[in-house]
Amino acid sequence: MADDAIVITIDNDLADLIPGYLANRRNDIDKMNSAIDAADFETVRVIGHQLKGSGGGYGFDFITDAGAAVEQAAKNKDVNSIRRHIAALGDYLNRLEIVYE
Amino acid sequence: MSILLVEDSEDIVAILNRHLEKMGYKNTLNAASAELAFGILGMPGGNINKEVELILMDIGLPGLDGIEACRKIKSYQWYYDIPIIMVTADSSVTTLENAFKAGAIDYLTKPVKMIELRARVGSALKLKHEMDRRKAREVELEAMTRQLKEANRILTNLSYIDALTGVANRRYFDDYFEQEWKKAFRDHTFISVIMVDIDFFKMFNDTEGHSAGDECLRRIAGALSDSMRRPGDFIARYGGEEFISVLPDTSIDGAAIIGETMRTNVCSLNIGFANSKTVTVSIGAAATIPDKTMTIKWLISEANRALFTAKKSGKNQVKVF
Numbered sequence: 001m002a003d004d005a006i007v008i009t010i011d012n013d014l015a016d017l018i019p020g021y022l023a024n025r026r027n028d029i030d031k032m033n034s035a036i037d038a039a040d041f042e043t044v045r046v047i048g049h050q051l052k053g054s055g056g057g058y059g060f061d062f063i064t065d066a067g068a069a070v071e072q073a074a075k076n077k078d079v080n081s082i083r084r085h086i087a088a089l090g091d092y093l094n095r096l097e098i099v100y101e
Numbered sequence: 102m103s104i105l106l107v108e109d110s111e112d113i114v115a116i117l118n119r120h121l122e123k124m125g126y127k128n129t130l131n132a133a134s135a136e137l138a139f140g141i142l143g144m145p146g147g148n149i150n151k152e153v154e155l156i157l158m159d160i161g162l163p164g165l166d167g168i169e170a171c172r173k174i175k176s177y178q179w180y181y182d183i184p185i186i187m188v189t190a191d192s193s194v195t196t197l198e199n200a201f202k203a204g205a206i207d208y209l210t211k212p213v214k215m216i217e218l219r220a221r222v223g224s225a226l227k228l229k230h231e232m233d234r235r236k237a238r239e240v241e242l243e244a245m246t247r248q249l250k251e252a253n254r255i256l257t258n259l260s261y262i263d264a265l266t267g268v269a270n271r272r273y274f275d276d277y278f279e280q281e282w283k284k285a286f287r288d289h290t291f292i293s294v295i296m297v298d299i300d301f302f303k304m305f306n307d308t309e310g311h312s313a314g315d316e317c318l319r320r321i322a323g324a325l326s327d328s329m330r331r332p333g334d335f336i337a338r339y340g341g342e343e344f345i346s347v348l349p350d351t352s353i354d355g356a357a358i359i360g361e362t363m364r365t366n367v368c369s370l371n372i373g374f375a376n377s378k379t380v381t382v383s384i385g386a387a388a389t390i391p392d393k394t395m396t397i398k399w400l401i402s403e404a405n406r407a408l409f410t411a412k413k414s415g416k417n418q419v420k421v422f
Binding site for chain 1: 212
């Protein structure tokens with residue numbers, strides 16, 4: 001386990017869902033980056049909204065918080081803020097280590 | 102029974118389905134839009150989906166939103182009592198107020214926590230099942246009330262009908278005559294009574310047997326009933342081989358005509374006995390416009406007196422007073 005790892009404990013019953021869920025979030029990051037390049041704030045807002053709605057349900061409260069921040073920043077068309085939150089989300093996903101119980 | 106989950110996010114569908122499975126709800130139906138949900142629910146014009154007993158509805162759906170979808174679903178009578186729990190990341194007062202106005206029973210805030218899902222789904226279904234039990238009980242009670250009414254109707258009829266002949270019995274006659282008497286008194290109209298007695302009935306029974314006697318009574322009752330012309334005319338078995346008829350709004354002339362019809366109808370039956378005889382009836386009729394000095398008993402005794410005269414005069418005839 002890396003020193004800077006973020007350890008999240010997840011119910012064993014959800015184990016098979018987690019890899020797919022996290023893979024989808026990486027796709028979201030790519031989609032949001034492309035959308036920002038195209039100044040497509042609506043797509044960013046929708047993805048942010050979906051992250052907000054799903055993260056905590058899987059046990060990833062950070063994803064919910066990041067999604068809420070992205071959604072708000074997209075509404076404000078605040079590119080810097082969006083990029084900052086996307087970067088934070090990417091960092092979170094990179095450092096994430098799941099323990100199933 | 103099933104839960105219908107209307108949600109466009111695959112990630113949320115996956116986690117909610119898993120939670121619902123853990124709670125024991127294996128048959129969750131999924132729809133990614135309101136339109137797809139309507140398809141599952143047979144709206145419009147399809148078959149109502151009676152398997153669905155709870156709907157979890159995302160508000161922010163593509164196309165028609167969850168609140169409008171809720172309103173449409175609730176406009177169907179069958180779905181009126183199917184609980185809808187809104188699932189939303191937007192729990193602002195306005196949004197929730199609109200959801201409740203549209204017919205939602207409760208809401209879940211995204212991200213949905215397992216403990217909250219369990220509590221809300223559990224209580225919504227508990228309420229639904231309680232309502233179903235009450236509705237089933239109401240239906241049961243309605244059916245029982247109907248059966249009871251029908252039984253009462255049959256019992257009332259039985260208590261008013263002479264079991265042997267199928268015409269009204271003495272009891273019904275007494276009630277009916279009293280009502281008609283009062284009516285004639287109020288309206289100052291005629292009322293007639295006709296007494297009918299079967300001639301030589303004792304001899305008939307002695308020669309033909311009681312079973313043939315019963316059959317004879319039944320046939321004569323039928324012939325007398327057939328002689329009644331108007332809806333208010335009424336024939337009853339008065340006892341033994343005697344029948345009695347009340348004819349509202351009928352003078353003695355009218356009663357004489359009906360009496361004669363009765364007599365000829367019985368003759369036409371051509372019921373033979375003792376080798377050479379045919380069953381006949383003697384008939385006495387009386388009529389009056391009731392006033393305070395008269396009684397029902399008196400009019401019956403007058404008809405009886407006329408009957409007695411008919412008997413004395415050789416039977417098989419009509420006498421009127």
